[in-house]
Amino acid sequence: MIIDCHGHYTTAPKALEEWRKRQIAGIHDPSARPSASDLRISDDELRESIESNQLRLMRERGLDLTVFSPRASFMAHHIGNFSVSSQWAAICNELCYRVTQLYPDHFAGAAMLPQSPGVDPVTCIPEIEKCVKEFGFVGINLNPDPTGGFWRSPPLTDRHWYPIYEKMVEFDIPAMIHVSTSCNACFHTTGAHYINADTTAVMQLIEGDLFRDFPTLRFVIPHGGGAAPYHWGRYRGLAQALQKPELRDHLLRNVFFDTCVYHQPGIDLLTSVIPVENILFASEMIGAVRGVDPETGYPFDDTKRYIEAARNLSPEDRYKIYEGNARRVYPRLDAALKARGR
């Protein structure tokens, strides 16, 4: 089977955005604050939004299951305070949960967290608990920069983040390191902030020794690892200068890269530089890049085509990228699949 480890609910019914606008208006005008129950989206509306979009494309492209989380750019952890983020995360996660219930064969949930700038990440634990225990989610998205492009949190290797890591280890779930909208005019959200965050996370993990404290912690770095695989020699050399072990030991026991790289040469580089055990299939479809590549005639984000065409991959390699690695990195997904006889 083919598991896409990186999908967001970018096509949620318009009512969600309307509710969010009211919530934002309510930050400064308490009379305008909506309650969670003011948001009404029917199962039919959810089905319509999924079947005409993600599920249609998954069927067209031959993808079986997507690890599905709330829309990344809409997380916008910089807006309001913890209470605002908390209500928003709960609503967005519940919608994803309902999608996983409507299509249990095709979607597994990953949670957005109610992060808020300057707020202790320990406040995210109840949402993680709920999403894993009640909703059966298999992972989380962790935002290393809740300010939206101003980077005021400590590096991911700092003890600041340890409460979340302890919970991840307890539940045996991975985190995808994923920022949200940039409100810094220097950084285009999907063209600079996302890719920079991936690169930044990799370098933070190289600089630190986080996995000495958490040997079983697992991170997925999206968008093909940002710039890291392209500059793998640079990173190997920097690790050497920092007197760290080789990246294979220092980083790649715990860090995985997805395949959201939207052209063949990029995937060829990724799959030739990074061990196949560390590559997870993903497309982030109906996401940052929705057009058709005029050079190929196919959508940029149809990443399965690039994996299929990568000449250096054996059938066994493709199995690992498509399915085997995901079962290992997301053990709760593996257990859920096995419980359904898959």
Next chain:
Amino acid sequence: MIIDCHGHYTTAPKALEEWRKRQIAGIHDPSARPSASDLRISDDELRESIESNQLRLMRERGLDLTVFSPRASFMAHHIGNFSVSSQWAAICNELCYRVTQLYPDHFAGAAMLPQSPGVDPVTCIPEIEKCVKEFGFVGINLNPDPTGGFWRSPPLTDRHWYPIYEKMVEFDIPAMIHVSTSCNACFHTTGAHYINADTTAVMQLIEGDLFRDFPTLRFVIPHGGGAAPYHWGRYRGLAQALQKPELRDHLLRNVFFDTCVYHQPGIDLLTSVIPVENILFASEMIGAVRGVDPETGYPFDDTKRYIEAARNLSPEDRYKIYEGNARRVYPRLDAALKARGR
């Protein structure tokens, strides 16, 4: 001949760093402020620092000439005010000028600018004038983030930067877009901040229409263009979504990538994705990554080896990357070489 378009004076005599420390101490203690004439470095000291380092390696590797600018991480535009940056830039540029006078066959100068956070870039014009007219420099380094990792300046496409661009057009000199030390704990200087800045600059230029206002303006994006070539499909797709022309027309008439990518697969990707006309040979030697790659037995930053080994390049392609493109992007270098019969 082989022109390395990206070299910094990372090996300047210790007296320079001592002077800088005194200058920084003097920011809050006027009695400690050194004058420029307090810095005394003899020609012999300059020769020693160059011949045992850059020139030795250039000879070993078969490189003929380096475009040479002050040490990037030492620019540290975030320290002090414009007056501090101005004095520091003048001193650093003059040292590079002296190196170009001692070794006119091997070094051509590129200027650091006296940028300072929040200060109008027009204040950099006198230093540019001096470096080009009196010192014969052939380019400048422009820092898109003088705050050192907090990114408070407008994007490079903003009119904020136009005074510098007007001067660049007048003098027909390119700018390398190069940040300095990061003082944001999230960003390792050479592992995250440098690469992120490259990626950020590319996306800013894609998002804007700067070259409509300055059709002859030329930027060199160092470190192989950050993440951009690896994610070239993403950037082509984002340009399409932003309804921009194809990147070949929108970006590549004015933007060039250097070859500071420290492993073979990265150079193979760069040279297969980006037209050879847009690639300039560079190594940034004795820079971010000074070690020997245990996988090859050669220094990571010996980028000529990767260019030589890139199978998709013809001899004509290599001529362009090593020399032809640099003569076109740095016309003052070309003129200076021709004046010396080269």
